[in-house]
Amino acid sequence: MSIPVVTFGPDQQFVVGGLERLHGPVTVVRRCTELTELLAACESGLAMAAVISADTSDLSSSLVERLDAVGVSVVVLTDDAEEMLRLEAIGVLPERADIAAADLADRISRAVDRQRESPRAAAGTAFAGLFPDAEVQLPAAEVVREGAGRVIAVWGPVGAPGRTTVAVNVAAELAARGSSVILADADSYGASASAMLGLLDESAGLAQACRLADQGVLDVAGLTRIAEEVHVRGNSFRLLGGVTRADRWTELRPSALSAVVERAKQLADVVVVDVGFCLEADEELSFDSMTPRRNGAALKIMELADEVIAVGAADAVGIPRLVRGLGELKDTAEQANIRVVLNKVRQSSVGRGPRQQLLQAWERFGPGMAISAYLPSDPAACDAALLSGTVLLESAPDSALRKAIAELSCADIQQNRESAGRNTRALGFLKR
Ligand SMILES: Nc1ncnc2c1ncn2[C@@H]1O[C@H](COP(=O)(O)OP(=O)(O)O)[C@@H](O)[C@H]1O
Ligand SMILES: [Mg+2]
Numbered sequence: 001m002s003i004p005v006v007t008f009g010p011d012q013q014f015v016v017g018g019l020e021r022l023h024g025p026v027t028v029v030r031r032c033t034e035l036t037e038l039l040a041a042c043e044s045g046l047a048m049a050a051v052i053s054a055d056t057s058d059l060s061s062s063l064v065e066r067l068d069a070v071g072v073s074v075v076v077l078t079d080d081a082e083e084m085l086r087l088e089a090i091g092v093l094p095e096r097a098d099i100a101a102a103d104l105a106d107r108i109s110r111a112v113d114r115q116r117e118s119p120r121a122a123a124g125t126a127f128a129g130l131f132p133d134a135e136v137q138l139p140a141a142e143v144v145r146e147g148a149g150r151v152i153a154v155w156g157p158v159g160a161p162g163r164t165t166v167a168v169n170v171a172a173e174l175a176a177r178g179s180s181v182i183l184a185d186a187d188s189y190g191a192s193a194s195a196m197l198g199l200l201d202e203s204a205g206l207a208q209a210c211r212l213a214d215q216g217v218l219d220v221a222g223l224t225r226i227a228e229e230v231h232v233r234g235n236s237f238r239l240l241g242g243v244t245r246a247d248r249w250t251e252l253r254p255s256a257l258s259a260v261v262e263r264a265k266q267l268a269d270v271v272v273v274d275v276g277f278c279l280e281a282d283e284e285l286s287f288d289s290m291t292p293r294r295n296g297a298a299l300k301i302m303e304l305a306d307e308v309i310a311v312g313a314a315d316a317v318g319i320p321r322l323v324r325g326l327g328e329l330k331d332t333a334e335q336a337n338i339r340v341v342l343n344k345v346r347q348s349s350v351g352r353g354p355r356q357q358l359l360q361a362w363e364r365f366g367p368g369m370a371i372s373a374y375l376p377s378d379p380a381a382c383d384a385a386l387l388s389g390t391v392l393l394e395s396a397p398d399s400a401l402r403k404a405i406a407e408l409s410c411a412d413i414q415q416n417r418e419s420a421g422r423n424t425r426a427l428g429f430l431k432r
Contacts, residue, residue: 018101191242198389
């Protein structure tokens with residue numbers, strides 16, 4: 001069967017002519033005048049490969065991802081060395097513009113074969129890069145070393161159990177102890193880390209970083225520039241603010257986010273990520289696999305996390321929600337060490353001896369996991385922090401809540417030093 005191909009670019013005359021003269025395995029079914037037309041043609045199932053020549057500056061990793069998702073292999077023809085690097089960085093291996101038609105046809109056939117055999121994984125080996133998986137690659141110009149930083153995701157079920165409070169204050173405590181820390185707000189439903197830190201941040205640093213990653217040009221220097229510095233008692237951490245307008249969640253594309261996290265791991269010892277509550281796979285909510293996925297950001301972070309702090313409100317509504325959510329969490333963050341934290345612990349909601357009561361309830365209903373920390377309810381400390389736009393370490397350093405979060409962060413450092421993956425120190429908290 002001849003492979004149906006669509007083309008775009010001023011050089012298509014040359015490309016099409018050459019391919020047609022072969023009378024071979026490739027048939028050009030449409031010459032497009034715009035990239036959007038090419039995308040529409042591919043999404044309607046017209047083609048199995050796309051050949052793009054000349055101006056490829058609008059070819060982003062999102063576009064490549066969308067083409068990949070509909071099983072279309074992309075071949076880009078260019079002689080611009082800088083553009084070649086960028087294309088490689090977004091996962092497309094370019095070919096020289098004067099490639100012989102027979103070679104081009106051969107490349108297309110092999111790319112399509114690979115795509116067929118292993119959709120979304122056609123990249124990364126041999127010529128293969130021709131059409132790669134949907135992940136955003138980091139700029140090829142640099143020797144990319146695997147970032148050494150650890151990723152701590154702070155998750156919690158629906159409601160407002162205190163994810164952001166924990167994320168912001170864990171970041172601050174780690175920074176105060178001398179770790180280099182980046183806090184990223186990836187909550188695609190209600191970003192609030194910037195507001196909690198008193199920053200009127202409409203710039204949404206995380207979205208900016210994702211945009212650069214999407215174009216394949218995010219480097220450590222760029223990330224450092226974008227991430228805002230937040231000072232905490234003589235130390236500081238960096239913040240990548242989230243998207244505060246509800247309609248901007250599409251800017252946190254999973255592939256770009258994953259590249260941002262990889263960069264952040266190169267920049268910092270610890271990357272703390274505040275994620276949204278919802279871990280449901282959006283595909284299951286939609287028939288259209290091409291719709292952007294609002295929960296994609298949280299799901300991607302869960303895949304990347306070394307550790308997840310799961311925060312639940314310690315009351316009759318919060319605990320069942322946490323228990324239900326943990327089931328999903330374990331499936332989405334299989335590799336991560338999960339630590340359960342009960343927040344807003346108070347007598348008025350659970351009765352006398354709240355820890356004991358909570359522990360008993362947890363043992364009865366909880367999903368067989370230890371509770372790592374109990375954070376007391378302290379509206380006065382939280383309000384003071386919110387009012388002054390600072391972290392508890394600054395606004396209420398002696399509060400029991402701050403101390404419990406400091407202990408949680410400290411345990412994190414200790415645990416990491418001792419051994420990754422074991423959850424024993426959790427019991428230490430209970431004995432206290
Ligand atoms: N331990 C606590 N004691 C009292 N209030 C708290 C506590 N933790 C969080 N809060 C308050 O609860 C509200 C929601 O917290 P937030 O961290 O924004 O939740 P989430 O990120 O889960 O939506 C905020 O007003 C915050 O100050
Ligand atoms: Mg929040």
